[in-house]
Amino acid sequence: MTPSVPTTETPRVNKATVDTLLPELTALRRQIHQHPEIGFEEWQTARLIASTLTEWGIEVTTDIGGTGIVATLTGRYSGTGCLGLRADMDALYIHEQTGLPYASAHAGKMHACGHDGHVAMLLGAARYLSLHPDFAGTVHFIFQPAEEGLGGAPAMLNDGLLERFPCDALYGLHNKPGVPLGTFALRCAPGRCCAPVIPGRWYFAAREDTVDRAHTCLSIPLCPRHSLSAHCKPSSAVTCRQWSLPC
Numbered sequence: 001m002t003p004s005v006p007t008t009e010t011p012r013v014n015k016a017t018v019d020t021l022l023p024e025l026t027a028l029r030r031q032i033h034q035h036p037e038i039g040f041e042e043w044q045t046a047r048l049i050a051s052t053l054t055e056w057g058i059e060v061t062t063d064i065g066g067t068g069i070v071a072t073l074t075g076r077y078s079g080t081g082c083l084g085l086r087a088d089m090d091a092l093y094i095h096e097q098t099g100l101p102y103a104s105a106h107a108g109k110m111h112a113c114g115h116d117g118h119v120a121m122l123l124g125a126a127r128y129l130s131l132h133p134d135f136a137g138t139v140h141f142i143f144q145p146a147e148e149g150l151g152g153a154p155a156m157l158n159d160g161l162l163e164r165f166p167c168d169a170l171y172g173l174h175n176k177p178g179v180p181l182g183t184f185a186l187r188c189a190p191g192r193c194c195a196p197v198i199p200g201r202w203y204f205a206a207r208e209d210t211v212d213r214a215h216t217c218l219s220i221p222l223c224p225r226h227s228l229s230a231h232c233k234p235s236s237a238v239t240c241r242q243w244s245l246p247c
Ligand SMILES: [Zn+2]
Pocket: 113, 114, 115, 147, 174
């Protein structure tokens, strides 16, 4: 019988595991950075993501809405909830002139928006949770093509993303240069993390009850506990998009 989540246990990130994973994730990020692909052309990136996840023993579904990928993990504890974590993986028509050892090998294309980092972060979350599946329910890791105005999100939705991989809540993030390493900032205004409108409700994460819920969800992809409270004062209009978790 699958055990229930221990109520006395506070989830904590195993830093030793994170430190162990960092070199491989850094190498993956640089490999993706060196081979940027424009929206809906991310075939090499998608192959790398799929083969890496498969090597780690994680279930993978490919070719969703084009180059989109979903990886799925089930926790060790009993539960029926499903959480979606999403990263984009496309590059821009920009010519890289950084001179970095892993600079773009494709003239006129560059991961200038940091989606290479987003992919590495989501791979890291999948790898970490596969090693420490201390959660109840299911997590879908969604690698989305063509975020840069080409409609990768609707392409995945039109290909049955949420019917095939139902998500009670779905989270995305974007890197922001200048935010200190190890912190997690929430936008203090209504915002969109997916271009298409999916039926759902807005709620204020600053409300005490929803802070807890947001914290619970955000804790899963390695978010330090203190970062949310540091950025989420009761007076802040911090909002998150919520799909079917009851308020
Ligand atoms: Zn971006």
